[in-house]
Amino acid sequence: MRVLTQSQSVEEIETGLLLEGIFRQYGFDFRNYAPSSLRRRLNNFILDEHITSISALQDRVLRDRQWLDRLLYALSVNVSEMFRDPSFYVTFRTQVVPMLRTYPFIRIWLAGVSMGEEVYSLAILLEEEGIYDRCRIYATDINDAILKKAKEGIYRLDQMRMYTSNYIKAGGTQSFSRYYTAAYDRAIFKTSLRNNIVFAQHNLATDASFNEFNVIMCRNVMIYFNNELQAQVHRLLYESLAMFGILGIGAKEALRLSPHENSYEEIDKTSKLYRRIA
Amino acid sequence: MTHFQIVTIGTSLGGFEALSVLLGGLPKDFPLPVAVVQHRSCEDSAAFAPLLAGQIQLPVIDVEDKEKIREGHIYVGPSNYHLLVERGHFALSADEPVMYARPAIDVLFESAADAFGGDVIGVLLTGMSRDGSAGLKKIKASGGFTVVQDPETAKHGRMPAAAISAALVDRVLRLEEIASFLVELCVPRGVRHDRRQGQHSSRR
Ligand SMILES: C[S@@+](CC[C@H](N)C(=O)[O-])C[C@H]1O[C@@H](n2cnc3c(N)ncnc32)[C@H](O)[C@@H]1O
Numbered sequence: 001m002r003v004l005t006q007s008q009s010v011e012e013i014e015t016g017l018l019l020e021g022i023f024r025q026y027g028f029d030f031r032n033y034a035p036s037s038l039r040r041r042l043n044n045f046i047l048d049e050h051i052t053s054i055s056a057l058q059d060r061v062l063r064d065r066q067w068l069d070r071l072l073y074a075l076s077v078n079v080s081e082m083f084r085d086p087s088f089y090v091t092f093r094t095q096v097v098p099m100l101r102t103y104p105f106i107r108i109w110l111a112g113v114s115m116g117e118e119v120y121s122l123a124i125l126l127e128e129e130g131i132y133d134r135c136r137i138y139a140t141d142i143n144d145a146i147l148k149k150a151k152e153g154i155y156r157l158d159q160m161r162m163y164t165s166n167y168i169k170a171g172g173t174q175s176f177s178r179y180y181t182a183a184y185d186r187a188i189f190k191t192s193l194r195n196n197i198v199f200a201q202h203n204l205a206t207d208a209s210f211n212e213f214n215v216i217m218c219r220n221v222m223i224y225f226n227n228e229l230q231a232q233v234h235r236l237l238y239e240s241l242a243m244f245g246i247l248g249i250g251a252k253e254a255l256r257l258s259p260h261e262n263s264y265e266e267i268d269k270t271s272k273l274y275r276r277i278a
Numbered sequence: 279m280t281h282f283q284i285v286t287i288g289t290s291l292g293g294f295e296a297l298s299v300l301l302g303g304l305p306k307d308f309p310l311p312v313a314v315v316q317h318r319s320c321e322d323s324a325a326f327a328p329l330l331a332g333q334i335q336l337p338v339i340d341v342e343d344k345e346k347i348r349e350g351h352i353y354v355g356p357s358n359y360h361l362l363v364e365r366g367h368f369a370l371s372a373d374e375p376v377m378y379a380r381p382a383i384d385v386l387f388e389s390a391a392d393a394f395g396g397d398v399i400g401v402l403l404t405g406m407s408r409d410g411s412a413g414l415k416k417i418k419a420s421g422g423f424t425v426v427q428d429p430e431t432a433k434h435g436r437m438p439a440a441a442i443s444a445a446l447v448d449r450v451l452r453l454e455e456i457a458s459f460l461v462e463l464c465v466p467r468g469v470r471h472d473r474r475q476g477q478h479s480s481r482r
Pocket residue numbers: 076077078079080081084111112113114115118140141142143146202203204205206218219220221224250372373
């Protein structure tokens with residue numbers, strides 16, 4: 001019994017082989033993802049697809065690109081909300097926006113945006129603060145299929161109650177319903193919110209920096225990475241951030257995992273917004 | 279020395295009082311880490327851990343991603359995230375709720391069994407949900423030890439009762455008995471004896 005906990009289980013060996021195979025065949029690198037959550041998603045996927053084992057899944061994925069796409073979709077966690085952690089947006093509005101106002105042009109990168117809830121939230125905030133026209137937001141994710149949905153800006157109508165409540169707590173100054181039109185069970189967001197958003201596929205694990213930004217947000221994405229990959233991605237974010245630029249991470253993420261921890265100062269105690277000062 | 283490496287506890291409705299009693303009964307030198315998941319609304323996220331800390335002797339930590347696992351600490355899963363156990367540290371995930379719950383008890387139990395095999399103790403307390411049964415089953419199947427609060431004495435008996443009928447449970451105990459039982463299970467006999475005689479003993 002004890003031997004199993006020390007060495008690897010069969011399932012761990014299979015998972016390692018699958019991830020190695022996907023990397024060699026397709027270049028998608030999941031090898032440094034956090035094993036616990038990855039394992040859950042893999043297991044749920046093979047259950048849903050009635051596949052008997054991870055080895056059997058490997059057989060399909062390596063031979064058939066369609067299986068890879070299905071797996072990619074299942075592995076990327078597309079769970080998000082608008083104005084998630086309202087206090088984050090309050091701090092952004094009160095502490096970060098005043099500084100951004102002094103810039104003639106503002107470049108923003110949102111990494112791992114899922115279906116875009118976060119991007120539209122930020123666009124709304126910037127518009128209400130009167131600086132959206134000066135902004136360009138790059139919204140990226142590893143998952144191409146989900147980015148297509150993000151671009152449409154259509155969400156479930158039954159979510160709007162919660163989003164409205166978040167929006168109000170986040171310091172929204174308007175009536176939230178002015179930003180979308182209800183159609184059947186959907187809420188379609190105003191296309192003008194998208195005017196300054198560029199959606200693009202980008203893999204944080206393998207792609208390089210593509211610009212220098214004044215604001216970078218990467219929230220609830222690195223929790224899916226192990227410490228090593230988290231440090232690597234933090235390096236990428238740091239290198240992509242202009243001096244005095246702002247970094248935002250998820251409510252329960254730790255800047256301690258960044259090799260550049262000491263190059264940032266906290267904007268406040270709780271919001272997980274930081275300013276690059278070195 | 280005990281072979282157990284971690285105690286995992288899940289609870290739902292009525293859990294705060296139950297946790298205060300159970301965790302309040304653990305001695306300052308309890309030799310294992312304790313991971314706790316309680317269902318609750320996302321609003322009281324920040325308040326929960328400090329509130330609990332006021333009731334017990336051991337340090338209480340509101341877990342951040344990749345938090346190191348240390349013995350003698352109580353780790354509370356934050357609202358809106360699942361709490362998962364890996365070897366040496368915790369991980370969080372923002373995956374879908376499981377049975378409407380995030381954090382979900384099954385996610386904690388199952389990941390603990392994956393990480394530590396038979397060296398996990400799973401404890402399920404009061405609640406109205408069915409969460410936790412699948413997780414206890416997995417802990418048991420991996421060779422771990424399972425404890426369930428006696429539904430008769432629980433504020434809400436449905437969750438413990440569901441686990442008793444779904445999983446093989448090693449012990450069904452009244453709430454007040456659980457802490458001392460865990461000490462018995464985890465603290466080596468000699469040390470317990472010394473303490474009773476009032477002698478100072480160090481285990482390391
Ligand atoms: C839980 S969502 C976070 C969404 C949003 N940022 C939020 O906080 O609500 C995680 C997102 O990270 C994306 N992701 C996972 N691995 C990635 C990678 N290597 N590069 C870029 N995005 C990744 C997933 O596709 C998913 O959309």
